Amino acid sequence: MSAIIVDNVSKKFRIPHEKKTTIFQNIAGLIKRRFDYEEFWALKDIGFEVGKGEALGIIGRNGSGKSTLLKILAKVLYPDSGSISLDGKVASFLQLGVGFQPELTARENIYIYSSILGLRRKQVDGLYEDILDFAELKKFENMKLKSFSSGMNLRLAFSTAIYAVPDTLLIDEVFAVGDESFKKKCRDKMDQFKAEGKTIVFVSHALDAVKELCQRTMLLNHGRIVTMGDTEKVINNYLAML
Amino acid sequence: MVTIVSKMWQYRELIRNLAVVDLKNRYQNTTLGFFWSLLSPLLLALVLYFIFRHLWGREQDFAINLMVGIMAWRFFANGTSSSLSAIVSKASLVTRVYIPRQILVLSNVLANTISSLLEFVVLLPIIFVLLGYLPVTVLLFPVVHLVYFWFIYGAGLLLSSLFVYFRDLNQIWQVVTQVLFFCSPIVYPLSIIPDNIMPYYLLNPVTLFMGMYRDLMVAGDLPSLYSLVVVIGFAIAAYLVGSFAFRKLQRRFAEEM
Numbered sequence: 320m321s322a323i324i325v326d327n328v329s330k331k332f333r334i335p336h337e338k339k340t341t342i343f344q345n346i347a348g349l350i351k352r353r354f355d356y357e358e359f360w361a362l363k364d365i366g367f368e369v370g371k372g373e374a375l376g377i378i379g380r381n382g383s384g385k386s387t388l389l390k391i392l393a394k395v396l397y398p399d400s401g402s403i404s405l406d407g408k409v410a411s412f413l414q415l416g417v418g419f420q421p422e423l424t425a426r427e428n429i430y431i432y433s434s435i436l437g438l439r440r441k442q443v444d445g446l447y448e449d450i451l452d453f454a455e456l457k458k459f460e461n462m463k464l465k466s467f468s469s470g471m472n473l474r475l476a477f478s479t480a481i482y483a484v485p486d487t488l489l490i491d492e493v494f495a496v497g498d499e500s501f502k503k504k505c506r507d508k509m510d511q512f513k514a515e516g517k518t519i520v521f522v523s524h525a526l527d528a529v530k531e532l533c534q535r536t537m538l539l540n541h542g543r544i545v546t547m548g549d550t551e552k553v554i555n556n557y558l559a560m561l
Numbered sequence: 562m563v564t565i566v567s568k569m570w571q572y573r574e575l576i577r578n579l580a581v582v583d584l585k586n587r588y589q590n591t592t593l594g595f596f597w598s599l600l601s602p603l604l605l606a607l608v609l610y611f612i613f614r615h616l617w618g619r620e621q622d623f624a625i626n627l628m629v630g631i632m633a634w635r636f637f638a639n640g641t642s643s644s645l646s647a648i649v650s651k652a653s654l655v656t657r658v659y660i661p662r663q664i665l666v667l668s669n670v671l672a673n674t675i676s677s678l679l680e681f682v683v684l685l686p687i688i689f690v691l692l693g694y695l696p697v698t699v700l701l702f703p704v705v706h707l708v709y710f711w712f713i714y715g716a717g718l719l720l721s722s723l724f725v726y727f728r729d730l731n732q733i734w735q736v737v738t739q740v741l742f743f744c745s746p747i748v749y750p751l752s753i754i755p756d757n758i759m760p761y762y763l764l765n766p767v768t769l770f771m772g773m774y775r776d777l778m779v780a781g782d783l784p785s786l787y788s789l790v791v792v793i794g795f796a797i798a799a800y801l802v803g804s805f806a807f808r809k810l811q812r813r814f815a816e817e818m
Contacts, residue, residue, distance in 0.1 A: 332816065341729035390815065394659040397812040414657040420582055431582065434575040435658060 321406075322487055322518040323369040323392065328401035330362040330387055330542075361387040362398075362542045371406070372516035376533035376550060378526065378557055383539040385522045386491055389413065392520060393489050406518075407486030410436055414491075416476030421465035425456060428464055429479050436483035446482045453504070454478035474501060481508050487518040492525075506531070526554050565804070568661045575660065579668035584675060598676070599683060606631050613748040625691050625779050628684055630747040633771045636677035637713060638738050640670055644717030645724045645731050648814065656815045663807060666721050670714045678706065681778075688778060696781030705773045705784070708796050712766060715799030722810040725817050745771060766795040 335356040339345050362384045369375045377385050390396040392403060393411035418435045419428050429450055433443045451457045454474040464472065509532055512519065523529050529536060529550060536553040538545040538560075546556050569576070588594025606628050617623035647669040648655060648662065655662060681702065689695045724730045745767045746754075754762050763769065769792050773784040 340727070342727045342733065343729055345727070395656060395815045409659075411659060414653065417653045417657045418651075422586065423582070431575075431578045434572070434578045435654065435660060437572065437575075439574050 320371045321368040322371040322373070323406070323520070324404045325365055325367050325392070326402050328362060328365045328388075328391060328398045328403060329360060330384075330391060330396065331399050332359045332361050333357070334359050360542050362391070365401070365542075365544060367537065367544065367547060369518055369520065371518055372513075373535065374513055374519040374521060374533040376529035376536035376553075377520065377522045377539060378524070378529060378536060378554070379539035379545075380561075384542040385539055386413075387542075388539070389489055389491050389520065389522050405487055408437065409487045409489065410480070410483055410485035411489040412480055412491065413489070415473055415480060419464055419472070419476065422463060424461050424463055425451075425467070425475055426460045428475065432476065432479045433483055436480065436485075438483050450478045450482050453481070455501075470498075477505065481505075481512075485517070487520075488512065489520045491522045526557075530554060565661060565663060565808075569664055569667065572660055572664055576664050576668045576671065579664065580671040580675070583669060583672035587672070587676070595676075595679060599680065602631050602635055602680065603628075609748050616749045616753065622779070625688055626750070626775055627747065628687065629774050629778050630745070630771050632677065632680045632684060633709075633774045634742065634745065634747055634767065635680065636673065636709060637767050637770075638742070639676070640673040640713040641716050641720055642731070642734060642738065643673060644669055644713075645720045645734060647717065647721045648725055649721075649728075649818070652818045656818050662811050662814065663718065663804070666717045666807075667714060670710065670717050673713070674706070674710045681706075684778070692779070696778065698777045698781050698783060701777050701783070702774075705770065705777065705792075708789075708792055709770050712770075712792075712796040712799045715796065715801070715803035718803030718807040719799075722807045722814075725810065725814055741765065741767060744768075747771070766792065766799075769795070 333356045339348055365384075365388060367375075377388065379385050387396065389411070390413065391398050392405065393409070393413060395411070395413065416432065418431060420431060423431070426447075429447065430440065430443055433446075434440075451460055454471075454477070456471060456475055456478075459467070459471065464475075467475070509519070513532070519532065521529060521532055533550050535548060536550040537547040538553050538557050540560070545560075546553050588598060606624075609631075610624055610627055613627075614623055617626070644666055647666045651665050654660060654665060685695065685699070720730065720734065744762070744765055751768070751772065769788050773788060773792065776782040776784045
């Protein structure tokens with residue numbers, strides 16, 4: 320039973336020699352006959368499957384295509400070829416607190432952020448107290464977000480996000496949040512998700528976190544899969560490569 | 562087409578929230594904020610009234626027709642120009658999370674629809690005072706407003722997706738709307754347009770919408786079936802072109818931000 324199937328996905332970026340962002344520049348470019356851009360394959364022939372309830376880690380150097388792959392899974396980017404299919408409700412955490420409005424209160428922002436994650440107002444009503452408790456921000460619920468510290472901001476975002484319980488989580492390096500005690504709570508929550516049989520794809524440079532969370536890991540380099548398999552082995556492989 | 566509508570339906574909460582945030586920001590979270598926002602159209606109406614009143618027969622009618630014209634115009638001008646940046650200004654909702662991106666345009670146009678609705682409602686007592694009565698046909702106002710909304714949403718889809726790739730489109734659009742302002746019967750009556758250019762003049766959908774608002778709110782006439790059909794045709798065409806272009810162009814939105 321696969322929750323995620325990625326079949327032969329490739330993604331190409333265009334790197335223009337001269338970026339044209341206006342109609343004027345495009346017309347000028349036509350006259351000067353300069354369409355030139357370089358093509359850069361961020362991902363090439365990627366194919367893999369993730370089973371239901373499995374946690375897959377993705378590691379690799381900067382620029383190896385990890386984040387691009389995660390963005391394609393999140394449907395933020397479209398692949399140039401190949402196909403992906405994801406099962407059930409997907410929540411992507413490429414960044415926490417997307418759509419937060421500094422001029423509104425914590426309370427209002429919880430509702431807005433939840434709706435971005437696809438929740439209905441009634442569902443949030445039931446979770447509201449839990450979210451605030453988990454974030455340890457009960458006292459500040461009616462404060463405008465612009466007066467929040469960055470730590471409070473992230474805690475609020477993280478707590479809201481984890482209560483939007485999806486079937487599949489796509490996570491990009493967002494868990495280095497808050498102090499040690501909050502980090503521990505986050506780790507416990509992730510373990511709980513795993514125990515509940517959620518599918519997780521986790522992109523990180525924190526190899527310890529990958530080791531702890533994921534049974535299987537994929538190593539990317541220059542947009543291609545180098546190896547994929549048992550986390551311990553793949554991490555050793557990666558360390559040897561560096 | 563059906564799938565995108567059902568996807569957007571799942572996110573109806575978000576559509577509502579974004580529209581509310583938009584309105585709150587626009588009116589600076591104050592109750593008076595809305596009345597401040599009325600100041601500019603009413604002042605504009607006042608200035609235009611004194612400059613152009615000789616172009617109309619009865620000045621009383623001119624005052625009402627002018628105000629209805631300006632409100633109808635504002636819905637189009639504000640709706641399309643704020644749609645332009647609906648995608649670009651919400652970059653994080655495009656590059657950091659998946660939502661059906663049409664939502665960003667829809668919520669923006671909805672917020673404009675509500676603003677416009679409030680502006681028209683404020684006109685009702687003014688019309689009542691100046692005319693001495695309120696035409697019953699006002700009750701059909703929502704029908705025209707709905708079709709107009711649909712037309713502007715279609716135009717907004719097209720403009721917002723093109724703006725991601727062509728960032729000088731806002732300058733161009735500003736000029737286009739300025740030209741359209743004077744190509745619409747706002748400060749002058751439709752009757753001064755020579756017969757030989759009338760067919761071309763009526764190709765401007767804003768003119769048709771304006772005429773229907775005036776029929777319903779001032780003259781107390783039912784709009785002709787012909788103009789209703791043409792206007793719905795415009796709305797469907799704008800929507801089809803807009804959503805087709807949007808679907809094609811949105812694939813590379815995240816890369817172009």
